[in-house]
């Protein structure tokens with residue numbers, strides 16, 4: 001299937017510190033350096049420090065911890081220096097030599113907590129709303145009491161899929177697409193997965209959902225490359241074969257999909273044919289629908305949305321911008337009659353996956369997103385749109401505005417609901 005955009009991340013040389021000309025463009029763009037003196041900025045911590053790092057010695061640079069791995073520096077560098085990748089590799093070396101703090105180990109294993117907590121959803125949801133419990137988490141584990149913890153749905157997407165699969169009667173000749181749901185959709189937002197499956201089926205696809213694991217990004221961004229590589233290999237084994245047979249793999253989390261598209265090779269260093277095949281075969285769901293539309297294959301029986309019309313704000317998460325695919329969600333949303341989604345002129349919401357869940361980083365996460373939060377509030381819209389889960393939860397918490405995934409509006413406009421199979 002032809003992409004609307006090129007795949008810039010497939011062509012990039014991973015470690016290019018020597019190409020840095022010290023122009024400071026990255027430092028000017030870095031959202032963290034802009035709000036805290038604790039982080040001297042990507043040029044200093046990235047390519048500059050890299051020249052003095054001995055691969056056999058731990059990184060001496062403590063401020064590296066404050067890099068949120070948002071990737072904006074890599075995106076803006078005019079000389080192709082992979083600054084975020086350099087920083088993430090250096091973090092991993094630090095973890096190798098100093099060990100992984102318990103809090104970061106816990107945050108990296110969200111996939112487990114999502115599934116293990118599902119049978120206890122009502123108790124856990126109450127507990128995570130209980131202020132003394134949050135305070136205890138902050139004091140004992142270093143997790144911010146102010147962070148937007150997700151709610152367990154009480155059932156998993158995987159469980160719903162298993163029950164549903166046994167009842168499905170699909171046309172044998174329909175084109176096949178694989179759905180990659182990610183751990184957040186599995187345990188916290190299974191409705192997004194259900195809608196994604198139904199939208200793909202509405203467009204004539206036979207959806208398959210092979211066994212799969214966490215993308216590994218929460219571990220990777222905490223420097224736990226051992227854990228991240230284990231999950232990455234599981235996904236490569238489960239999914240690369242589909243990609244090699246030309247079957248698209250479509251996902252609803254902009255950050256998970258970026259891990260499969262680029263990070264496995266360019267950060268985790270998994271350089272083999274299967275990893276590259278997977279990278280080339282993975283699609284963000286809006287990118288996939290926009291591609292179908294460009295080919296005249298997308299169903300356009302969109303109806304105006306009940307209760308939502310006019311202009312709504314859209315935030316493209318940093319991880320999504322790194323795909324280098326434009327803003328496909330906007331391209332698809334503009335097909336909905338009476339709706340106009342407009343991108344907010346703000347770079348980062350500040351949460352950066354697990355970063356804003358850490359007590360010592362929480363204020364930075366809130367300060368980074370200030371401009372974005374103001375724009376969402378000022379819009380006066382009943383909701384905002386964003387492609388990545390932790391960004392959605394963070395923006396919703398900081399603004400009081402409901403934040404949805406694009407697929408929720410697309411499905412609603414098709415008349416598709418989460419009800420029934």
Ligand code: SF4
Pocket residue numbers: 019020021022023024025026027042043046047076077078079080081083
């Ligand atoms: S990493 Fe790139 S943007 Fe940053 S100082 Fe070097 S050349 Fe400039």
Ligand code: SF4
Pocket residue numbers: 029030031032033041042066067068069070071072073074083084087
């Ligand atoms: S990844 Fe983000 S926080 Fe880290 S140095 Fe780059 S721009 Fe700054």
